[in-house]
Amino acid sequence: MNSSSLDLTLASRLANIAPFHVMELAKMATELERQGRHIIHMGIGEPDFTAAQPVIDAAARAMADGRLQYTSATGIPALREAIAAHYQRVYGLQIAPSRIIVTAGASAALLLACAALVEKDAEVLMPDPSYPCNRHFVAAFDGKAKMIPSGPEQRFQLSDAKVRENWSAVTGGVLLASPSNPTGTSIPHQELAKIVATVRETNGFTIVDEIYQGLTYDEEPFSALSLGEDVIVINSFSKYFNMTGWRLGWLVVPEKMVPQIEKLAQNLFICASSIAQHAGVACFEPESIAIYEQRKAEFKRRRDYIVPMLRELGFKVPVTPDGAFYVYADCSALSDDADRLTIDMLNRAGVVLVPGLDFGPYTARQYIRLSYATSMENLQEAVNRLRHYFNVRH
Template structure:
């Protein structure tokens, strides 16, 4: 019998689609595998890498799933999702964000990943360019590449809060550019796009007959708020696509449930794609998610947001005390994007050394693009306070006696990923 791990080329591997060359491994997952191996050998590991809350679904959500199963709600649903959940989301946007979104414009999906896949399947074609910031969530590039498009990644530094600006969109829009893919708040930086900037970007893209996709899966996880209500890009325009999920704010990561909010004109195309690609999202997860909007459950989420705010207030000064620079303090999500170039010319090597020596997982910037790839690391503070405190002390011990680098220009951003256009 052949060895299951045998990597010898076969007829099947020789016929793999060429588009796979445009999709690179997700380094945070590679670090997780390395951490798992160390844990298996008995090493204590603190995970500040993966973007997953340590909170799980509240009891009300689990109970709703149990009741759904007991009542026999186990068969296919409509491809667009069950109407009660679509209506509950619509009501939530009215009550929390102050915007009216008809339930007919809401499409329930198999996670935010399923939502992005449907959006890209509908809008991206061979040779299409999609503008996005560098750094950004790496899978965004890969969804575009999966449909033979190209991500045009525009370097975005601290001066723009690591986000695209309207001038950047105007300057980098080309003949093959079809739209923009944004995230607010962002992974990996935890920064949001100011509403005035986002409004200008939307107007510019629409003037060029392009599409705007805004990933708001960290919406609700914000810690500074200058307006009376939490913000959504839907307050600026209804002619955009919103990606959202039950994973982050609602703490249902493994349930794989998300949603799209789309212009009504796109509904036939998205429904056709959803029918063929997914049939329907998880029926159990859909019925469970109805409980997310109960008053008692919403109170639980508010308390958890306050806990995340406490962790944020601790981790930012703690990381600075290690000599890690935080050029832009995050206002959302649960990430801090740190400049560690004082200590290394290769953040990837540093993260591996930290993991091996003191058992703390942080993610190198190379996962998120080219700009700053070798000098930035992402830290997730979605861990309970005692773990965060212990991680900081381990890191402090790691850097004790370590001499900072000297000189200017020690770190060069020379990382490149296939399938992406990097604007210099």
């Protein structure tokens, strides 16, 4: 039988997974570049910095020494210990290395957490807007993401009142991100403590994505792990440590969950990249941390430039982002359709921004997300192009 005549029946859960419009815009930008256009990319959330030199050197040593075999599914001891020491140094928290599971990026950590905690048809509460993959991780295990409209009054984050209002008999838990993609906003410590207490009362789970926690600019950073051992935290080497393509992250879980997470990791992933793990240990050396702190200061400088410029261009930025490298800007004074506006800005100004479409229906048509994880020169050129674009357009 010819393979083209086969009619495979695909799993029905695929209907719950929406396309990622960020990547669609990136493809459109690539095609314009192929035609010779110069495009400024402020869509995908990827640092323009790459791994620090000590990290690259550590990876080279691991390869030269032949440390390329499978590791434990939970990660090499040296890396788990280095992460635990990082929590002590930065947050003053004593986290047992045995609670830390090294994963193939934060995505694998979220998959493992959802595999362990999300029951079929259970609802998981999250704010609208949220990083789109979070609701898809829930859907992958036949759960249902309940997107709760969360506007600038709540810093685009869930509040304890909203959690209480939306909790029902079928709610399993909450999935939060602080600081958040797409908004760059954090949940205040006291509000997060209230949410955790509310969820704990109902025997639910709290998962907090902290992959941007290293990039907080206005307040002393804190980890949700300070709120109790039952809080599950996700983190990554991609953002603060600038290692996106290395696919390395971690998951912190209660001690009693470790054997179950390890069992899942063994079956789903075997282990994270051994080279990336050996390199990751070097991220926590003082020389590396000094580099990352300089880069963090540069991200803050870019934020402090681009937010006023967006307001000058006619965008509203109702909440100044306090972390990550995103601005969530209201474009309603400029257009009634953020998706159409971003496509037009790409084609006519050569600037990639992302519509709210990916991040939930509540802000889909009104907001755009800008990533300032690019050079100051690119940001300044983008502002010049957009200023010309809006002048001509009007």
